[in-house]
Amino acid sequence: MHWLLVLSDRINGLVERSLFLFGFSMALVTGVQVFCRYVLNHSLFWSEEAGRMLLVWITFLGATAAYKRKAHVGIDLVVRRFPPAPRKAVELTVLGLSLLFFAVLVLYGVHFIRFIAGQKTAALGIPMGIPYAVIPLSGLIFLLHAASRILEMVRK
Amino acid sequence: MTAALLFGIMALLFALNTPIALAIGLGSLAALWIHGGFPLMMVIQRLYAGVDSFPLMAVPLFMIAGALMEAGGISRRVVSLAEALVGWLPGGLAAVSVVSAMFFAGISGSAAADTAAVGTILIPSMIRRGYDRGFAGAVQAAGGSIGVIIPPSIPMIIFGFLTGASIGKLFAAGLLPGLLMGASLIAVSTFLSIRHRYGTVEGFSPSRLVRRLWDAKWALGAPVLILGGILGGIFTATESAAVATLYALFVGLFVHRQLHWRDLPALFIQATLTSSLILFIIAAASIFSWFMAIEDIPAQLAQSLLSITTHPTALLILINVVLLAAGTFVETTAALILLVPVLLPLLPSLGIDLIQLGAIVVVNLAIGMLTPPLGICLIVSCSIAGCRLESVVHKIIPFLLILLVDLVLITFWSPLTLWIPRLLFD
Amino acid sequence: GATIKLGVVTKPGSAQNVCAEKFKELLEARSDYQVKIYHSASLGTETQILQQIQMNTVQMGVITAGPFDVFIPEVRVINYPFLFADAREVDQVLDGPAGQKLLKALEKARFKGLAFSENGFRHLTNNVRPVHTVDDVKGIKIRVMESVLHKELWRLLGANPTPMGWPIYTELQQGTIDAQENPLWVIWTYKLYEVQKYLSLTGHVYSAHIDVANLDWFNGLPAADQELIQRCMQEAALYQRQWNRDNEADFLSKLKAAGMQVNEHPDLATFRARVSDIRNLDIYAGSEVQAMLEAFLDAVRQIRGQ
Ligand code: NA
Numbered sequence A: 001m002h003w004l005l006v007l008s009d010r011i012n013g014l015v016e017r018s019l020f021l022f023g024f025s026m027a028l029v030t031g032v033q034v035f036c037r038y039v040l041n042h043s044l045f046w047s048e049e050a051g052r053m054l055l056v057w058i059t060f061l062g063a064t065a066a067y068k069r070k071a072h073v074g075i076d077l078v079v080r081r082f083p084p085a086p087r088k089a090v091e092l093t094v095l096g097l098s099l100l101f102f103a104v105l106v107l108y109g110v111h112f113i114r115f116i117a118g119q120k121t122a123a124l125g126i127p128m129g130i131p132y133a134v135i136p137l138s139g140l141i142f143l144l145h146a147a148s149r150i151l152e153m154v155r156k
Numbered sequence B: 001m002t003a004a005l006l007f008g009i010m011a012l013l014f015a016l017n018t019p020i021a022l023a024i025g026l027g028s029l030a031a032l033w034i035h036g037g038f039p040l041m042m043v044i045q046r047l048y049a050g051v052d053s054f055p056l057m058a059v060p061l062f063m064i065a066g067a068l069m070e071a072g073g074i075s076r077r078v079v080s081l082a083e084a085l086v087g088w089l090p091g092g093l094a095a096v097s098v099v100s101a102m103f104f105a106g107i108s109g110s111a112a113a114d115t116a117a118v119g120t121i122l123i124p125s126m127i128r129r130g131y132d133r134g135f136a137g138a139v140q141a142a143g144g145s146i147g148v149i150i151p152p153s154i155p156m157i158i159f160g161f162l163t164g165a166s167i168g169k170l171f172a173a174g175l176l177p178g179l180l181m182g183a184s185l186i187a188v189s190t191f192l193s194i195r196h197r198y199g200t201v202e203g204f205s206p207s208r209l210v211r212r213l214w215d216a217k218w219a220l221g222a223p224v225l226i227l228g229g230i231l232g233g234i235f236t237a238t239e240s241a242a243v244a245t246l247y248a249l250f251v252g253l254f255v256h257r258q259l260h261w262r263d264l265p266a267l268f269i270q271a272t273l274t275s276s277l278i279l280f281i282i283a284a285a286s287i288f289s290w291f292m293a294i295e296d297i298p299a300q301l302a303q304s305l306l307s308i309t310t311h312p313t314a315l316l317i318l319i320n321v322v323l324l325a326a327g328t329f330v331e332t333t334a335a336l337i338l339l340v341p342v343l344l345p346l347l348p349s350l351g352i353d354l355i356q357l358g359a360i361v362v363v364n365l366a367i368g369m370l371t372p373p374l375g376i377c378l379i380v381s382c383s384i385a386g387c388r389l390e391s392v393v394h395k396i397i398p399f400l401l402i403l404l405v406d407l408v409l410i411t412f413w414s415p416l417t418l419w420i421p422r423l424l425f426d
Numbered sequence C: 001g002a003t004i005k006l007g008v009v010t011k012p013g014s015a016q017n018v019c020a021e022k023f024k025e026l027l028e029a030r031s032d033y034q035v036k037i038y039h040s041a042s043l044g045t046e047t048q049i050l051q052q053i054q055m056n057t058v059q060m061g062v063i064t065a066g067p068f069d070v071f072i073p074e075v076r077v078i079n080y081p082f083l084f085a086d087a088r089e090v091d092q093v094l095d096g097p098a099g100q101k102l103l104k105a106l107e108k109a110r111f112k113g114l115a116f117s118e119n120g121f122r123h124l125t126n127n128v129r130p131v132h133t134v135d136d137v138k139g140i141k142i143r144v145m146e147s148v149l150h151k152e153l154w155r156l157l158g159a160n161p162t163p164m165g166w167p168i169y170t171e172l173q174q175g176t177i178d179a180q181e182n183p184l185w186v187i188w189t190y191k192l193y194e195v196q197k198y199l200s201l202t203g204h205v206y207s208a209h210i211d212v213a214n215l216d217w218f219n220g221l222p223a224a225d226q227e228l229i230q231r232c233m234q235e236a237a238l239y240q241r242q243w244n245r246d247n248e249a250d251f252l253s254k255l256k257a258a259g260m261q262v263n264e265h266p267d268l269a270t271f272r273a274r275v276s277d278i279r280n281l282d283i284y285a286g287s288e289v290q291a292m293l294e295a296f297l298d299a300v301r302q303i304r305g306q
């Protein structure tokens, strides 16, 4: 197997395991938040912010995993009626355009993190760049998956 | 001009089977690029801001809770109970899916979360019982749309925030419309089930009902915990979703013992992945709605509305059409933020109460959740049913038609929305 | 003329919008500029609008002081608990050298600080008991903004501060939280009196807006235009502060008429005694923040003739 495909699979394995970790943590943190408010009458201050960060990470990493599994919903009403060759051309075009979007996530994601350098989050007080880092990171993973998909299509 | 281009590019991308989130993202990117005045860093800010939200956490959490309930043997018991209750109806399970969605609507403020929470349990059950996948997805999506009508409702909270309307009154205004919509969906699903010969699962037996009720006590504990928790003010919707997840874990692992620790990763991964499909669209839609706002497209729309007519009835019809169109293409929160400021100045010309306007707006947007390309309930249903969007779209039409009849009633017969708020608050 | 994009997060009729709309009215009457106001969070949260001003996607904003503190920590001193006793002290400090020093500090983050408008003093409402002394807030579950200052303030006062996004009507109605704190116009406009029984005029924190522009955009304008924009915003801010204060008496009587039990003179000395340590907190620790705080405290002492 081509190294690109191997890498794409390996990274996706890591991403999926972290989805489990993040999803579990989100439920736990939010549950603990309720417990602390009622049983201890001492509200957690960081739990909501942590939960929202986990949500953002789940959104973007989950989107890459869904992309890997080709789970993103589209409307194939038109394309389905095409003969195989033009259909493949359309598919490659869409993949190419997607590469563009993913590249924007990487380049401008890094740019944006530099732009907000020095800012800290309100509750946890960690650098704002940490939660935002998921955008360029997922952009890279998207690029990897898209590239390996193109490779597979061209080889076929 | 830029607006036309934006819509044009997106329509083309949709036609080429581009994933919805990517089509919206690419379309917005192209618009920003062609407009030229904005740094592309804006894309990153909007993508993040679109999902940096506590209420949205309820989406994956309800999705996870649903997956755990399904795997932990809760759904089987709920379904058995539901069958004992309404299984004697033709297409009883479809009726159950609507009733459960109405019940969950009393827990969830989001139609997507409602569709996910109930659909994760009932869509697979319907498919297992031989229902058409598209039909199962459609009836569940339609039922789930009631999630934002029966209180609590996130769109109503946003409407209240934007207009200063009392959120308590808005919630109360949703009660009767929610019941009406539920009843009419059951009527349609039963009618269709008779035509499709979907089974009466079993005859009605009181002793069996009691037995299944007892068997389902832990399963019923979840909605009771959630509903009681929210209505009793113990926790927020998002927190209730988390508590439901932990409860489902507890029951699945230790009470029913149908769940094993080794099953958890796959269940969590599938559920978070499914919710990320929705969340990624919401993220991308927030680039789009920001661009619309900064280009002042909503205000231009308001002007063109008033230039068409100033007659109250005609305006009401027009507003419904605009809202339905918005619901078709724009994510709900974005649609509210963009359209409510446009509609508010029209209120004196409409001659209706602000609370009723709120109900009309939210019902329209709820119907918009059932129309492609951006029909969030359809997308959720579809990904659970594992079928093509278009096969559900095909089956949603009769449900859409009856909901449009309900919408006419809600728009033109004010007691439907205003009677309960006046009873409770005045 | 050129169009200036101005962002506010609140809806028309709110404190920020009054300032923004007055500015628009004044500037458009005196020049060829057009001012386009984006309101009701259509552009995003206040932090995001500030970022958009930095990117020059939006040129100006009327933004509460709180969100500035991730960009310029010195801004925290405006919210220093029990700093100002009344509106007279506010005006003298903010319109005097201390306020100017703070506006100047905004330039580090490429903002041009033009003027201060206001939400006004924040007051406590709750559903548990009437609050007169600090002991009455013990254990009360109060919603606070996601801000370290507000968290620490209410911890020191003995309450249970719970961070929560806006809106909070349902949470108050359902009893998820017992209490909240906001200026009177918020309590009135968002109908919190429907779900809150007791109001105490604690005035524990003064909430200002800072009216800002993108520094590089502003500096790139002809000098006459800069001066005009500055003057229009200052006039708008003064107009808005007066508007807010005129309304406060009105809101207070409306809140009473709506059935709220109001304590107009809570024993604030007991509150102040409990929070004397607040300046030792991390958030006020930086040397620049300390210097700014000292300037503000000095200015207040001067007014009081101490
Ligand atoms: Na609901």
Ligand code: NA
Residues within 6 Å of the ligand: B327, B328, B329, B330, B367, B368, B369, B370, B371, B372, B373, B374, B375, B376
């Ligand atoms: Na739609």
